[in-house]
Amino acid sequence: xxxxxxxxxxxxxxxxxxxxxxxxxxxxxxxxxxxxxxxxxxxxxxxxxxxxxxxxxxxxxxxxxxxxxxxxxxxxxxxxxxxxxxxxxxxxxxxxxxxxxxxxxxxxxxxxxx
Numbered sequence: 001x002x003x004x005x006x007x008x009x010x011x012x013x014x015x016x017x018x019x020x021x022x023x024x025x026x027x028x029x030x031x032x033x034x035x036x037x038x039x040x041x042x043x044x045x046x047x048x049x050x051x052x053x054x055x056x057x058x059x060x061x062x063x064x065x066x067x068x069x070x071x072x073x074x075x076x077x078x079x080x081x082x083x084x085x086x087x088x089x090x091x092x093x094x095x096x097x098x099x100x101x102x103x104x105x106x107x108x109x110x111x112x113x114x
Contacts, residue, residue: 028072033057034065039101041075042094045085 014022028034033055040051048066052059066086069075076089088094 025072025074028068028074031065033061034069035097037062037065038069038074038088038093038097041086042088042097045078045080045087047083047085051086 029038036055037051037057040046040054048059048062051057051066052062055062066075066077070077070086073089074093075086078085078087088097
């Protein structure tokens with residue numbers, strides 16, 4: 001399970017275990033197919049078949065990626081009858097992805113503000 005403790009860069013140092021978990025999470029986010037899948041799930045639950053159709057991926061590929069993302073607590077599953085829908089695990093994930101999308105959309109050298 002990926003449980004990171006709160007890290008204040010000015011007073012705390014991350015444990016080796018926390019750094020390893022964080023690196024694994026970023027490794028998962030470093031795959032463009034998984035990022036596309038996460039973007040589909042960012043704001044509302046969506047089924048595997050709908051993700052596959054939107055992205056032109058096979059359902060088995062989407063399912064395999066979602067299994068990894070779910071294991072890392074990047075997405076969570078919601079069962080509705082016989083179908084399973086996936087959505088971003090929490091507001092932290094949403095914020096990280098949204099901030100990075102905004103960052104890459106900024107012209108170079110603008111030094112985006114929060």
